[in-house]
Amino acid sequence: CKPGIKGRQCDRCAPGTYGFPNCLPCNCNRDGTEPDVCDPHTGICLCKENVEGAECDTCRPGSFYLDPSNPKGCTSCFCFGATSNCRSTNRRRTKFVDMRNWRLEAVDENIDIPVTFNPVSNSVVADVQELPASVHNLYWKAPPSYLGEK
Structure with missing residues (x-):
């Protein structure tokens, strides 16, 4: 098949493209989309569960930190019911491993x-x-x- 086209008979657009036979690139943020990226006919982005926006580039309310390796796209807030409004910190993250003095x-x-x-x-x-x-x-x-x- 030509680039951007797939199928046993080269009759469909490859993931990330739409509009066979021209198969134009989807305008989606790959970090926030499902593996097929967009609808193969309309080009509408297929957002992961915790992602929204026309380009799948924004975390849904109640989630934060758009991460390409996260199957849901963004991490759900874990504020124990205190709020559903959360965001990533600008502070450095580190893992504590010293168990002395507990x-x-x-x-x-x-x-x-x-x-x-x-x-x-x-x-x-x-x-x-x-x-x-x-x-x-x-x-x-x-x-x-x-x-x-x-």
Whole structure:
């Protein structure tokens, strides 16, 4: 088949083009479109689930960060119901991997729960089998290096 044309009999436009037999390029943002990019007859862009706009270049409300490797196009907000309006930060992202100095606390109880740091596996372990029956909820408390505006 000629460039931009596909099919067993070279009778259809290839993904990213429309209007057989001329097969013109679609005017779509490839980061935000489905694999076929646009409708092969009309050229209308086929946006991923969390993407909108005539060119599939805008995240839908309730999502952010248009990413070509994301099958939905944009990441859904994860604001725990506080808001559906979110955006990417301009701050640097980093992965925390140091598990030292984490504590385990019981809500409304003044109980010291011993934890053990294992440097080989970089993990923290706590034995909670012998806690009083009044303890129903435990929470990991992060060290100061994890806290703050991050």
